[in-house]
Amino acid sequence: xxxxxxxxxxxxxxxxxxxxxxxxxxxxxxxxxxxxxxxxxxxxxxxxxxxxxxxxxxxxxxxxxxxxxxxxxxxxxxxxxxxxxxxxxxxxxxxxxxxxxxxxxxxxxxxxxxxxxxxxxxxxxxxxxxxxxxxxxxxxxxxxxxxxxxxxxxxxxxxxxxxxxxxxxxxxxxxxxxxxxxxxxxxxxxxxxxxxxxxxxxxxxxxxxxxxxxxxxxxxxxxxxxxxxxxxxxxxxxxxxxxxxxxxxxxxxxxxxxxxxxxxxxxxxxxxxxxxxxxxxxxxxxxxxxxxxxxxxxxxxxxxxxxxxxxxxxxxxxxxxxxxxxxxxxxxxxxxxxxxxxxxxxxxxxxxxxxxxxxxxxxxxxxxxxxxxxxxxxxxxxxxxxxxxxxxxxxxxxxxxxxxxxx
Numbered sequence: 001x002x003x004x005x006x007x008x009x010x011x012x013x014x015x016x017x018x019x020x021x022x023x024x025x026x027x028x029x030x031x032x033x034x035x036x037x038x039x040x041x042x043x044x045x046x047x048x049x050x051x052x053x054x055x056x057x058x059x060x061x062x063x064x065x066x067x068x069x070x071x072x073x074x075x076x077x078x079x080x081x082x083x084x085x086x087x088x089x090x091x092x093x094x095x096x097x098x099x100x101x102x103x104x105x106x107x108x109x110x111x112x113x114x115x116x117x118x119x120x121x122x123x124x125x126x127x128x129x130x131x132x133x134x135x136x137x138x139x140x141x142x143x144x145x146x147x148x149x150x151x152x153x154x155x156x157x158x159x160x161x162x163x164x165x166x167x168x169x170x171x172x173x174x175x176x177x178x179x180x181x182x183x184x185x186x187x188x189x190x191x192x193x194x195x196x197x198x199x200x201x202x203x204x205x206x207x208x209x210x211x212x213x214x215x216x217x218x219x220x221x222x223x224x225x226x227x228x229x230x231x232x233x234x235x236x237x238x239x240x241x242x243x244x245x246x247x248x249x250x251x252x253x254x255x256x257x258x259x260x261x262x263x264x265x266x267x268x269x270x271x272x273x274x275x276x277x278x279x280x281x282x283x284x285x286x287x288x289x290x291x292x293x294x295x296x297x298x299x300x301x302x303x304x305x306x307x308x309x310x311x312x313x314x315x316x317x318x319x320x321x322x323x324x325x326x327x328x329x330x331x332x333x334x335x336x337x338x339x340x341x342x343x344x345x346x347x348x349x350x351x352x353x354x355x356x357x358x359x360x361x362x363x364x365x366x367x368x369x370x371x372x373x374x375x376x377x378x379x380x381x382x383x384x385x386x387x388x389x390x391x392x393x394x395x396x397x398x399x400x401x402x403x404x405x406x407x
Contacts, residue, residue, distance in 0.1 A: 005129045005131050007130070008033045008130060010278055011132030011136070012035070013123075013138060013144060014035075014250070015097075016097070018255075021272040022249060022275035025274075026279050027107060027356065034107055034109045038111065041095075044094070047191050048065075048198070049091075049174060049264075050264045051086050051345070053350040055091060057360065057361065058355055061363065061365050062099060063092050063375050065372060066371070066372045067365065067366065067367055067371040068172070073175075073178060086341075091375060103355065110128075113126055114139065114145065123145075133288075134245075134288065135246045141232075141233045141254075146252055150243060150244055151240065151248070158236050159233050159236055160205075161206050161207070161233050162211070162261070163202075163215050165198070165199060165200070166196045166199075167197050168196050172192060172370045173192075178316065183201055183203065188201050193376065195376055201215045201218060202261060204316075215229065236310065237254050237310060238254045238299075238307075239253050239254035245292070248274075249273075250266070255348075257306070260344075265348045268348075272354065273299070276357070277294055278291065302346075302348070
């Protein structure tokens with residue numbers, strides 16, 4: 001410690017998925033600090049759905065709640081069911097955070113509110129002043145550290161906002177309701193997760209008004225009890241993943257995917273890449289400038305795919321409602337399905353994920369329909385058991401009329 005400043009080789013702001021992924025690559029590279037304003041595993045804002053391959057590659061199947069080989073999309077009164085080229089999964093947020101954090105040998109974790117950067121480069125973290133040779137911003141959509149180094153504030157027109165709660169019933173398909181009458185600027189969803197279902201609503205246009213009341217109507221309740229709803233803001237445009245000397249990862253760099261709102265997989269993939277490049281600096285393999293350039297190039301190589309998703313999201317909001325089923329079928333069941341799903345996979349390919357630097361796993365889980373995992377409620381369920389399909393949920397957003405299935 002010098003001049004009241006605690007010196008580290010690397011400092012990571014934000015200890016959700018991007019921060020944990022970055023820290024996983026910095027083990028053994030020096031003195032590393034991972035800090036967040038909340039305790040590890042708190043502050044869940046996500047629906048916690050991702051390709052099953054993410055949990056497999058991270059050897060984190062203990063966080064698995066349920067496997068979903070099929071997706072259902074409700075649009076203008078029609079229900080279109082399709083099977084993506086890869087199964088999806090729901091998982092328990094806290095469990096996955098604890099699994100990832102439990103592997104961080106030699107990484108110091110702390111709770112502290114980020115308070116800015118002083119003239120000498122010291123970071124204010126709660127009542128501490130710290131300095132890092134390399135810095136990683138994984139602070140979420142506000143990009144707190146990046147903005148201290150000149151990154152522009154997030155564009156309010158380029159972010160979505162959502163709210164979600166848990167209901168005590170089961171289910172099978174991941175299900176979406178696209179632009180229903182009650183929420184023409186967004187979607188409702190229902191993600192079965194073993195013994196419960198996470199149900200939510202989001203506005204693509206960042207309109208947070210009425211989200212709570214719309215969610216209450218969606219789940220057919222008069223009002224929602226305090227502290228039962230979580231949610232937040234998620235970006236819908238890729239931003240520069242470098243700000244001055246800072247690697248920026250996850251929502252802080254706008255790496256959440258437009259249209260689907262999937263932020264977990266990109267946060268893990270690009271968080272690990274940021275950590276990998278930072279570790280190269282600390283080992284003396286490359287300069288900081290070269291590592292930042294390599295990281296930026298890796299992320300922006302996917303810019304075209306992000307822009308395509310942005311255009312699809314904008315087009316979804318402009319498409320006449322009666323044409324929505326045809327548009328959904330084109331990308332889910334039609335000639336564009338295979339190309340669209342391949343591109344969606346490659347934009348943040350989970351095959352690159354490691355459980356530690358240079359260490360990968362080949363562990364696999366069953367992809368059986370509705371199979372539930374160790375993190376399901378009740379906890380006695382194990383991978384391979386099937387959750388009983390629930391009866392048709394009560395909905396104020398229109399009932400399905402027809403179904404298409406791609407096998």
